[in-house]
Amino acid sequence: MKIKQFKDEPLAHYSYALISNGEMALVDPSRNPLQYYKYAEENNAKIVAVFETHPHADFVSGHLQIQEETGAKIYISEKVGVDYPHTAFDEGDEVKIGNTSIKPLHTPGHSPDSLTFIAEENGKTVMFSGDTLFIGNVGRPDLREKAGNMKAKRVELAKQMYHTMQTKFNDLPDDTLVYPAHGAGSLCGKNMSDAASSTLGNERQGNWAFKDQTEEEFVEEILKDQPFIPSYFGFNVDLNRNGALNVQKAKYEVPVKLYVDSVEKEGITVVDTRDEKDYKKGHLLNSINIMARSESDKFETWLGAIIQPREEFYLVAESVAQMDELLERTAKVGYEKQMIGIITLSDKVSKSSDDFNLEDFKANKDKYTIVDIRNASEIAEGQIFENAEAIPLNELRDRADELSEDKPFVVHCAGGYRSAAGSSILENKFRNKKVYDLSDAIKEFS
Known part of the structure; x- marks a missing residue:
């Protein structure tokens, strides 16, 4: 059993290729399958299977294209309710990839239809945990209230995650390798480790979700301080259920x-x-x-x-x-x-942004309406500027009318990247007002 981990850096997404005896399976593949095809060629392996842990919210999967181009079977829970050709794969089932046995566990919590795949060969055990078990944390339970075939409230899913963590992995050995679908930087969970993999023993020791606690304590912890939900997440869940275009x-x-x-x-x-x-x-x-x-x-x-x-x-x-x-x-x-x-x-494009006088801002902050576009969790940790008006970037287009218009605007985030988007949104909204981007000069104040 040979396993290759692929990382999509901007989305902090991990996908996997498993090769055994000339056959190759993919787990939670990215949209473009060419990297997997190249890897199969390099290893003289035939792609025969695609395993989907759940319908993903943060990226589009290439499972349908891979099936059409390679003839691979798609293995996915019947609970997802897909219409494209697939093999229903749920707890109690088993399939062989070469000499590797792969079995699904139903591990609800991030979504009601989540699977974790257990791969075993020659005494080695690997788990592909999808968005259920991350390194240092677990998947968020608040993404399936409005999307997918099975809709579930966040508290209901949080309770399901508690029982998943309490019961589903108990029979697996400590040396089981844990390969999640995401790492630090993904919005599918919070406080994830930078590590790309772990062992189940290490997670049992260090991951808060395995600690002895009541259901009530677990639910309170998992629901607090979750990051914002981007607009496209529900759209991607449904797109993945239907299968994306080539x-x-x-x-x-x-x-x-x-x-x-x-x-x-x-x-x-x-x-x-x-x-x-x-x-x-x-x-x-x-x-x-x-x-x-x-x-x-x-x-x-x-x-x-x-x-x-x-x-x-x-x-x-x-x-x-x-x-x-x-x-x-x-x-x-x-x-x-x-x-x-x-x-x-063209170099004839002439619409330009206002030039920002940083020194004047430092000396006269009260002359400006300061707009803090950091996320709600960041703002909760404390303001950088007193009397700043706080609207997270993902809400700014809809809530810009709430801002005071009597002064020039200065937009800031935590590091300078997001304020470029935020200031341009306000430029469109307030075309007769001065709008400035504090950009990376925010580092002088934080």
């Missing part, structure tokens, strides 16, 4: 326009992915600056948090060379069908 076909159906100084559909949102400095020098009307300069920028998350599912938008690339990567990153969250076009800008 990613290559979907990406390259998006129209391309070069050297643009205006767009055909006025009033449509423009998502500008360039560095904030380039954006501020010149951009199109109705632009939101969601930067995608590298994998460390959480472009996918903030695209899906700020832009609504099915909302049309244009996407601005810095150059033609960046287009394929941006299409790929947009397709990860299933937003490629909403794109009217992907464009590069």
Whole structure:
């Protein structure tokens, strides 16, 4: 049994390939399957199975495309209620991949239909825990109240997670390797470790969810301080239940326009992915600056948090060379069908952002309406500026009317990335007001 872990850095998503005796299975694959195909070729293995732990909320899975292109069977719980060709796989079932035995455990808590897959060969035990057991924590229980075939309230799911942690893994040995679907940085849970894997023994020792506690204590702990839920999460659950389009076909159906100084559909949102400095020098009307300069920028998350599912938008690339990567990153969250076009800008674009005088701000903070767009959990830990008006970035488009308009705006976050998006949102809302981005100068105050 040979296992390869693949990491999608911006979404902190882990997927897996398992190879045994020339056969290969995938667990919770990303949207684009080419990396798995290359790995299968390198190992002279045939992809015969795709295992889905649950219908994911934070990314689009490529399971249907993989089935169509390789003939692999999709194994998923019957509780998910999918219509595409699949093999129902629930507790009590078993399948062989080469010499490896794979069995599912029903482990509800993150979702009511979650599975954990137990793989065994020659005395070695591995668990693919999906969004149930993370390294150092467990999956959040508050994502399935409005999406999916089986809807469940957060308290109900929190109680189910308690019983999962109390009962489902008791027969597994301490040296069982734990491979989760996410790591630190994912919004599918909180306070996750940076470690990519662990052992069940280590988790029993160090993970709070295994500690001796009452159901009431467990529920209180798991429900508190969970991160915000991006707009696209429910959309992705349903998209994964139905099965996504072939990613290559979907990406390259998006129209391309070069050297643009205006767009055909006025009033449509423009998502500008360039560095904030380039954006501020010149951009199109109705632009939101969601930067995608590298994998460390959480472009996918903030695209899906700020832009609504099915909302049309244009996407601005810095150059033609960046287009394929941006299409790929947009397709990860299933937003490629909403794109009217992907464009590069002409140097004639003249809409610019206001120049910010940092020294004046330092000396005269009371002359500005300071807008804190950090998440609610960050704000709860304390304000950076006294009398700042707090609206989390994912709510800013809907709640901007709540802000005082009698002074120029200064927008800040915790590190400088999100404030580029926040200030551009307010520029669109308050076109006759000065709007400034504190950007990474926030580090001088925090």
